[in-house]
Amino acid sequence: MKKHIMPLMGLLFLLLVSACSPVRVLNTEAAQGFNLNQYKTFGFMDADSISxxxxxxxxxxLQREVANQLQKRGLTLANSNADLLVNxxxxxxxxxxxxxxxxxxxPPNYVGQRRYTWRTREVEVGKYKEGTISVHLVDRAQNALVWSSEAEAVVPKKNEKVQERIAEGVEKLFSSIPASNTMTN
Structure with a gap:
């Protein structure tokens, strides 16, 4: 009985951890017939356009994390003439x-002579920064978008936490590529 409960508990734990993730993946789209195995190399488009x-x-x-995810899937970073461009x-x-x-x-405010008023209203509680990253994979030969995805999350105040959030977001983005599109080791 214990043999069956332990794997089930591990799966339940993973589901709970992923459900509590502060990163949300939005708008993942792949071109018809997209298969990451078709590509051998990748390179980055100009990053000067980023804010x-x-x-x-x-x-x-962010570029290192994207490179790590693509390398895990069998692609090699190329400085020129890459098969797949990353924007x-x-x-x-x-x-x-x-x-x-x-x-x-x-509670209601007293405004004089038995006149109490109360209205619902929005009250500012605080300010925060929300970041969105988008990754577009472009087939260099066809000059066509083959896969895109976006992730959004609250940006932490501490620098170390920002890097953790970026790593988590990029990993979650690339987990949306179907398993048939990844290399098996």
Whole structure:
């Protein structure tokens, strides 16, 4: 009985951990007939178009993580004439977290002579940054987009945590490529 429960507990743990992930994958699309095994080499498109607000070290880390994921899938980094071009996009926006007022936590205000008023309204709670990374894989020979995906998450304040979040986001992006598209070892 224990032999059957232990693998089930491990699977349940993995499901819970992945469900609590702060990274959300959005809009994954693949061209019809896309197969990553068709490509041997990859290279990066010009990263100068990425916003100047993003530190260069984060862009370099993002490129390393994407390169690691593609290398795990059997591709080799090429400096020129790569079969597959990788176009990266990064957007970071400052957002405001709000909450709705509630009669229980925000009682009515007294405005004189038996006039109490209360209205629901949005109250600012804090500010945070939300980042979105997009990865586009382009077939160099056809000059056509063959796969794209986006991931979004809250950007942590600590630099070390930002790199962890980037690594998690890139890994989650590339996990959306079907298993038949990856090399088997």
């Amino acid at each position: 100047q607000d993003i530190p260069a070290e984060h862009i370099a880390f 990266l996009g990064v957007v970071v926006q400052e957002k405001t977290q709000t909450r709705q007022t509630d009669i229980r936590s925000d």
